[in-house]
Amino acid sequence: xxxxxxxxxxxxxxxxxxxxxxxxxxxxxxxxxxxxxxxxxxxxxxxxxxxxxxxxxxxxxxxxxxxxxxxxxxxxxxxxxxxxxxxxxxxxxxxxxxxxxxxxxxxxxxxxxxxxxxxxxxxxxxxxxxxxxxxxxxxxxxxxxxxxxxxxxxxxxxxxxxxxxxxxxxxxxxxxxxxxxxxxxxxxxxxxxxxxxxxxxxxxxxxxxxxxxxxxxxxxxxxxxxxxxxxxxxxxxxxxxxxxxxxxxxxxxxxxxxxxxxxxxxxxxxxxxxxxxxxxxxxxxxxxxxxxxxxxxxxxxxxxxxxxxxxxxxxxxxxxxxxxxxxxxxxxxxxxxxxxxxxxxxxxxxxxxxxxxxxxxxxxxxxxxxxxxxxxxxxxxxxxxxxxxxxxxxxxxxxxxxxxxxxxxxxxxxxxxxxxxxxxxxxxxxxxxxxxxxxxxxxxxxxxxxxxxxxxxxxxxxxxxxxxxxxxxxxxxxxxxxxxxxxxxxxxxxxxxxxxxxxxxxxxxxxxxxxxxxxxxxxxxxxxxxxxxxxxxxxxxxxxxxxxxxxxxxxxxxxxxxxxxxxxxxxxxxxxxxxxxxxxxxxxxxxxxxxxxxxxxxxxxxxxxxxxxxxxxxxxxxxxxxxxxxxxxxxxxxxxxxxxxxxxxxxxxxxxxxxxxxxxxxxxxxxxxxxxxxxxxxxxxxxxxxxxxxxxxxxxxxxxxxxxxxxxxxxxxxxxxxxxxxxxxxxxxxxxxxxxxxxxxxxxxxxxxxxx
Numbered sequence: 001x002x003x004x005x006x007x008x009x010x011x012x013x014x015x016x017x018x019x020x021x022x023x024x025x026x027x028x029x030x031x032x033x034x035x036x037x038x039x040x041x042x043x044x045x046x047x048x049x050x051x052x053x054x055x056x057x058x059x060x061x062x063x064x065x066x067x068x069x070x071x072x073x074x075x076x077x078x079x080x081x082x083x084x085x086x087x088x089x090x091x092x093x094x095x096x097x098x099x100x101x102x103x104x105x106x107x108x109x110x111x112x113x114x115x116x117x118x119x120x121x122x123x124x125x126x127x128x129x130x131x132x133x134x135x136x137x138x139x140x141x142x143x144x145x146x147x148x149x150x151x152x153x154x155x156x157x158x159x160x161x162x163x164x165x166x167x168x169x170x171x172x173x174x175x176x177x178x179x180x181x182x183x184x185x186x187x188x189x190x191x192x193x194x195x196x197x198x199x200x201x202x203x204x205x206x207x208x209x210x211x212x213x214x215x216x217x218x219x220x221x222x223x224x225x226x227x228x229x230x231x232x233x234x235x236x237x238x239x240x241x242x243x244x245x246x247x248x249x250x251x252x253x254x255x256x257x258x259x260x261x262x263x264x265x266x267x268x269x270x271x272x273x274x275x276x277x278x279x280x281x282x283x284x285x286x287x288x289x290x291x292x293x294x295x296x297x298x299x300x301x302x303x304x305x306x307x308x309x310x311x312x313x314x315x316x317x318x319x320x321x322x323x324x325x326x327x328x329x330x331x332x333x334x335x336x337x338x339x340x341x342x343x344x345x346x347x348x349x350x351x352x353x354x355x356x357x358x359x360x361x362x363x364x365x366x367x368x369x370x371x372x373x374x375x376x377x378x379x380x381x382x383x384x385x386x387x388x389x390x391x392x393x394x395x396x397x398x399x400x401x402x403x404x405x406x407x408x409x410x411x412x413x414x415x416x417x418x419x420x421x422x423x424x425x426x427x428x429x430x431x432x433x434x435x436x437x438x439x440x441x442x443x444x445x446x447x448x449x450x451x452x453x454x455x456x457x458x459x460x461x462x463x464x465x466x467x468x469x470x471x472x473x474x475x476x477x478x479x480x481x482x483x484x485x486x487x488x489x490x491x492x493x494x495x496x497x498x499x500x501x502x503x504x505x506x507x508x509x510x511x512x513x514x515x516x517x518x519x520x521x522x523x524x525x526x527x528x529x530x531x532x533x534x535x536x537x538x539x540x541x542x543x544x545x546x547x548x549x550x551x552x553x554x555x556x557x558x559x560x561x562x563x564x565x566x567x568x569x570x571x572x573x574x575x576x577x578x579x580x581x582x583x584x585x586x587x588x589x590x591x592x593x594x595x596x597x598x599x600x601x602x603x604x605x606x607x608x609x610x611x612x613x614x615x616x617x618x619x620x621x622x623x624x625x626x627x628x629x630x631x632x633x634x635x636x637x638x639x640x641x642x643x644x645x646x647x648x649x650x651x652x653x654x655x656x657x658x659x660x661x662x663x664x665x666x667x668x669x670x671x672x673x674x675x676x677x678x679x680x681x682x683x684x685x686x687x688x689x690x691x692x693x694x695x696x697x698x699x700x701x702x703x704x705x706x707x708x709x710x711x712x713x714x715x716x717x718x719x720x721x722x723x724x725x726x727x728x729x730x731x732x733x734x735x736x737x738x739x740x741x742x743x744x745x746x747x748x749x750x751x752x753x754x755x756x
Contacts, residue, residue: 021091023059031078045086045123056090057116059422060273060323064116084147106130126161169542180587192594205244210265216281217598249377254409256304268362272326280432287440318455325419337375346412424476431491438498487555489519494562529585557599632737632747635659640751656714664735666697666708675736689721729753
């Protein structure tokens with residue numbers, strides 16, 4: 001397979017030729033006299049008294065490519081630009097601070113946003129006009145109008161710029177100073193669940209209207225809310241969305257992984273670019289779903305994401321690349337779409353017939369004036385286990401056939417020209433993927449995934465960390481550059497902590513602690529709390545904190561969760577206190593708009609359930625590692641009785657064997673912050689009715705007060721009413737082991753139940 005990098009054919013290179021950014025290099029041969037962001041461009045604008053075009057995009061952005069082909073490669077339009085304005089090109093992935101600032105300007109002026117983002121600013125960098133994509137004639141006219149107004153009524157344009165700059169500063173400072181006097185209330189968790197319930201599409205999955213984005217922040221929050229509170233509505237929304245996405249064309253059934261979003265309500269027609277952050281966040285979501293469901297379909301989707309990442313988005317030394325483009329040779333989706341003839345050529349007769357029974361082909365809508373792909377997009381008609389059941393096949397046989405067909409299609413597709421690969425390595429996105437790989441390695445028992453996470457972390461620490469312990473933002477072709485932003489620190493800390501949980505190697509925990517200290521030194525707001533996005537070394541219009549989630553979680557929210565991870569691991573209350581201070585710093589903003597701060601509410605949910613590690617020193621004769629000493633499963637063993645069946649109902653009994661001196665919380669638990677012991681029975685259709693009968697509990701007096709507990713050997717019978725086609729029955733148990741005033745992190749068990 002070959003990767004492509006589209007470059008303009010203009011003979012003379014401009015100043016972008018020395019950039020390490022693939023996006024800027026795509027524009028390095030435009031006839032436009034582009035400058036990178038920096039003092040050279042600003043000085044030229046001041047000296048010549050010209051307005052500046054700040055044009056922001058990224059290398060895998062389809063409409064950025066369109067605008068380049070139609071406008072920035074046009075010699076006549078380039079001549080207008082070179083005579084009238086100073087033109088700056090910015091890779092938003094390298095400079096997310098500048099991108100956020102001027103995207104706010106665009107949203108204020110147009111009430112929408114997107115990329116490419118084209119903002120006209122004064123020589124002192126204050127915006128006065130903005131838009132996204134412009135057709136060639138409209139853009140040519142706009143350049144002439146701006147030149148005329150700048151020459152004839154510069155005072156009015158500068159006044160407009162002052163008003164916009166003041167509005168941006170006011171908006172950003174509101175969030176900067178949005179602290180409360182105490183922690184946000186736990187009712188925000190229920191308020192956010194209610195919000196998602198109101199917007200959930202219970203027929204097609206997802207939230208809001210088309211175009212449909214994965215909204216990974218929502219999915220991860222809902223999965224955690226179910227895990228911690230047993231709220232079935234949360235699970236149904238997350239599972240329904242993830243299942244429908246897995247069936248749709250947004251899921252690359254042939255190569256694995258997911259495209260950025262779907263243009264239709266059924267998830268069938270994607271916008272075809274593949275971003276590393278989507279793979280990381282969705283990989284984690286499908287992993288967490290599999291941990292709850294034990295369904296092979298969920299595992300297969302998760303493995304597809306991680307295997308695709310290892311195959312196509314991983315540097316030979318371990319770091320993860322940024323993105324794959326949506327287009328090939330100016331045709332969006334060309335690499336991923338299939339004509340009927342191509343399917344016939346790639347498959348034998350039996351495999352083609354199987355594919356047509358299980359998959360549909362969705363038409364790609366044409367865009368007037370653009371090259372159109374003749375092929376269509378594969379989507380799964382219904383879940384594979386449903387198709388297998390209807391045809392009387394075992395799921396394992398159906399899965400083997402699916403894998404054989406998709407392997408044949410991938411081998412055929414590998415012969416095509418690949419879309420452009422953005423091969424820069426971004427610290428923050430790598431942190432997200434490291435965390436996801438570790439979780440998958442643990443949940444699915446795949447040490448090769450944990451090894452991939454370790455190699456990526458080692459790559460970042462070796463290549464993107466300065467001698468003073470600070471980080472760089474990006475690396476490409478042997479060169480690290482741009483001082484890291486706060487999100488780079490937060491995401492890497494989370495990834496390093498996850499590696500430590502899995503590998504128990506102290507070096508990763510130490511690196512996480514060192515980065516946390518460096519982040520506090522560089523970014524923490526001593527007056528109002530919270531972390532600034534930048535270190536303040538470059539003066540922009542306003543120094544921002546950016547705690548609102550975007551396509552990725554905010555750095556402040558991820559840091560709150562990483563601090564809770566450190567508290568769970570070390571038992572050091574200082575980490576928890578730092579997490580609380582962070583939540584208080586944005587307390588007012590979170591309370592006013594919890595949806596905008598979903599990942600922060602996620603952290604609040606965890607804070608309400610967090611349990612510290614056991615700090616008591618282990619005796620030499622205890623054959624228990626420190627990590628094992630922090631896990632409930634070390635002190636509680638779970639099994640199940642032989643099920644007793646009568647007609648369409650059966651009774652299965654969960655048996656908990658609790659170590660001497662330990663107890664688990666009764667159901668219901670005596671306090672909200674204690675995790676109640678719970679049992680459930682699941683089967684694939686989701687139609688089983690379950691009635692657990694929790695036994696009487698013993699009263700115990702503790703430093704917390706009188707609580708109800710189970711001790712010794714405990715039996716919890718569960719009556720289950722089954723649908724007629726029930727299969728893949730499993731018993732789920734959740735418990736939290738406590739001893740004296742210490743409660744460990746809860747554990748979950750899944751015990752298969754054999755039907756006879």
